[in-house]
Amino acid sequence: MAELYGPLGLSCLLHGIFFPYFIAFGVIILFLRRWEKAAMAVSILASSTVLASTLMLFARHQGLAAGHEGVLPAATYTLSWLSTDSAAFQFGYILDPLSVLMLIVVEVVSFLVQVYSIGYMHGDPGRARFYAYLSLFSGSMTGLVVSPNLLQTYIFWELVGLCSYLLIGFWWHKPEAAAAAKKAFVMTRFGDLGLFIGLLMLLHAKGNAAFTDFGTLGLPAGLATCISLLIFCGVIGKSSQFPLHVWLPDAMEGPTPVSALIHAATMVVAGVYLLSRSAPLFLASETAMLVVLSFGVVTAFVAATMACVQRDIKKVWAYSTVSQLGYMVLAFGAGSSQASMFHLFTHAFYKALLFLGAGSFIHHAGSNDLFEIARKGGRGMRITFWTTVIGALALAGLPPFSGFFSKDAILVAVKENCHPLWYISVMFVGFLTAYYSFRVVFILFRKQEAGPGVAHGHGGHDSPLVMTGPLMVLALATICVGAWEGGFGHYLSGAPHGALHWDVAIPATFLALLGIVLAGASFGSGGREEGVLDRLPVMEIPRRKYYLDDFYYWVTQKIVLGFSFLCAYVDRHFVDGAVNGVADTVRWMGSQWSKMQTGQVQQYLNVLILIFSILGFGVYLTVKF
Amino acid sequence: MSAEKVAFFILSGLTLGGGLAILFSVRLMRAVVYLLVSLFGVAGLYILLNAEFLAALQVLIYIGGITILMVFGLMLTGPGQFVNPAESRLKAVAAGVSSLTTAIVLLLIVKKTKWPAGTQALAGDTTAEIGRLLLTDHVFAFEIASVLLLVVLVGVALFVRLARDGGKP
């Protein structure tokens, strides 16, 4: 692999990461829409190419880092795309530990999802289209990850949004799916608007500054805060922070692999990635950091409570995702983008695992309902069930699973840098997380009920290997990656190897166990469908999704529509009236004048001649001959 | 009053009288005859103006070509067209007013302008000179005219075909 370290090899690697997905998308959408197997083959070939390139890039990076003191400086490889007098727009790649790490997350999950989809989407008539969208999505995400500046990020950011729209609405004939796609698009658009304004302000102030220069921009404090908060708006939309999180649970209408890919491991973490990318900007502003922290905590808490009361397995994991994203954001707000990224890293694997597991259950049971899956023999699907348990353990944050380590890092950061109130809140969220994840596990663990819909008494068959294979790989990753905690900080920022902070880890673990016990007490035995928490009157609030949907509905129906009606009335009767009045007047005058146009050429000529002769008379009177 | 003057007045009278007769004739066929008279008067004026070739051309083209064409046109547009429908009084007044104004203005301008005095008379045989001019100084216009005639030939043939096929190409 020595040649890979040369410039030519490097450019091959970079292009090998960036282009295959787009090529696959183009080929499929143009030529292979009817030939599904070829489409799948092309897409997976592209995906594996990218994965291989990514791994080689990682190997190269590690090789370079080994001979280097501290962290490797970021390297950018750009082409001038558009040059004006005031700004040069660069297009290209950025290579630093952050982007390489993110590439690994994205490409591994993408590859596994594509493999998994062979089984999950088996027999679906739109598979070719599905794979085309998946390729485009992964490509966009890759492009976003390697963007060296905010403008390119924005382009791929929007492409990612478009792909999520396409994939959520993949089963467009289902009204819910179409509505969910629309909702996702509109909701993220609110945030994207903020990001766009921030981008424009940045472009105006500093040109198309590269991410590597963010630390030395020297913006005025107010402007920095402003731009940071606007960028954070985009993060709120894309990473589904409170209060724009409502699109994500609805987005579960898409095919489950899409949920795993888009809404667990890659797209939603784009926001978090962007936060880390523009960390220097945020770090310059106390206010921005506080805002980020509070949004993260509120999101984590709200989403966790809602996850406790869901019956739909995918919705549980969806709210869990929102909650975990809140963790990442609050970690960033607490000043540790390292912890944030680490949590992103671990979460990607176990959440993908949980989603794919959920997909496996759904594929088997034909229903999203937890209790229904249990009745159809969910625990008989051994691989799926036990990998789900591993994922749940990681989610709950029990050692030695990966979630434990990343949450530990976050809790440490919060404890050290923030007011204790935040720390207590985050701890409580950890308790809730354990509760809802094991609520799912215990429900699924229930015995299968004999019923007319079930053919065999001894539990269901497990899913085929193309589905369970990725599950096992992800479970392995979930178990293992936590061990990297010590080296992660060093990898990312050159910090010294850290160690576990027992003063944080022990209470956290205790709370997690408490949550598991509570869940077991509520759902471990008996056929009850309501746990202890469910009986609290206050749980009505999360059950109604904090009335947010109602609020949005009210806003759109009453305020927006009312205002629209008012505008429409004004428009129709005053603006249109004025315009139409002018138009009618003109038309009336025209119709009067057009009576002159009799179609009688002789009359025209008559008038013409008369005027000419009068003019001629004027000439006669005035001109000296 | 010289014989030339007499001839001039007679020919002018023929020309203008023929024109006015067209205006007031009710039957179109007679109008064509009046047109003939008028054109003959013009040809005579050409002779007075030492333009014999043009006079012969006038007779050949206008009388031998255009008036006959008009007769054909008359015959092909049906017997109901031989008599003009009555024109409206308003139209007559409007046409009269603007034409009269035009005439007055033109005559006034002709009167007021100081025209160059006629100096040299034209040489006897102008035909050869006209031919030479046509093929030297004005050869471009000559060629344009020939192209025009070709286009007209083809175009009218197309029209005839249209007419034969009932107006559909």
Next chain:
Amino acid sequence: MSELAAVLPGVLEKAGWSVPGGLVPVLAMFICASIVAAAMGLSAAVLVWAERKLAGHFQCRLGPVYVGGKFGWLQSIADGIKLLLKEDIIPADADRPLFRLAPYLVVLGVFLAFIAFPVSEKLMVADLNIGIFFILAVLTLEVFGVILAGWASNNKWALLGAMRAAAQMVSYEIPMGLAILPVVVEAQSLSLKSIVAAQSGGMLRWYVFQPPFFMGVSFLIFFLAGLASLKRAPFDLPEAESELTAGFHTEYSGMRFSFFFMAEYAGMILVSGLAAALYLGGWHGILPGQSGAMWFLLKTAFLVFVMIWLRWTLPRLRIDQVVYVGWKVLTPFVLACVLGQALMAYK
């Protein structure tokens, strides 16, 4: 005419009449016009006689061979008297002024053409420098007269005949006019006097015999086209008796009819004379040095004889054949002749 005007005062003086000087040209004009008119009338009478006689002999018609005194000369006079005395009928629905005007127009056209008719070097009314062009121009009046006659008669045969006549005459005017061009190119003049003068020096200098015979072909075309514009057999479609009674002059009688009649015979003389002047050397004789009006009249008479001969021997063509010959045979050939002669003249 100018010569006449020059000698006229002397003649008048001898006769003892005094005429104001300004009226002398007018008087000369008047005399010339009278001479031409008389010649036209006389020639019509002579030609009617000749035609009768020849027809009688060509077709073995007994009447013309035997009737009318010595050589049948009384027949023509009887004809003349009959035409003069016959009732002048104007149809009730005819357009009377136009009906009356038409014969005059027809005669006027031919009559005007005789102004430039070159009988001999001296014996011509006027040597116009646009002579041949002038003749072609005024001959078109005849077409107009014919159409007017046909239309004013308010008779379907007359109208059809007039239409045929107009179509035929207009289309044959083109080869006729073009056929003159090689001669004009060679003579470098439109004046008939110059054209004839250029052919002096014996029979071989006549244009019709000039190699490479472009002008010879032109002569044939001119003669044929002239025959067609005279509406004589085999081109007598406009007055085809078996179809249209008598064509455009069906409704005419008496003197008005005789005008058409006269115009036709005058036209024969005119076309023959023009052909003689343009191609056959005009007043020049067969041998060099010979010249005089007699030669011209001989050639004209020969051509008139050919016309009569053709009439009584050839059957009538169909109208489509007439148009076909005019547009698709004569016109291309004459164009080729013009082009060839122009190339010959291009040094």
Next chain:
Amino acid sequence: MITLQEYLSVGALLFTVGLLIVLFRQNAISILMGIELMLNAANINFVAFSNALGGLTGQVLAIFVVVAAAAEAAVAIAIIVLLYQNLGTVDVEKARNLNG
């Protein structure tokens, strides 16, 4: 001696007569006649100028006018015949598709 002005006056009057016909008559063929008269009026002026100035350009121009007039008459008659076939009349007031 006839002056240039007299010829020009005849031309002007002939033009006016033609104009009057064009403005007044409703029959398309009459209008065509009026147009021919107007063209002739222009030709009289050309030839008169040619004679007065001693050049032949005016006559050459008049020849071109005659050619154009012949072409125009041919096309116009063809159009009028077509008009008659389509509308059943050659009355220009009936052909009012240009009506606004």
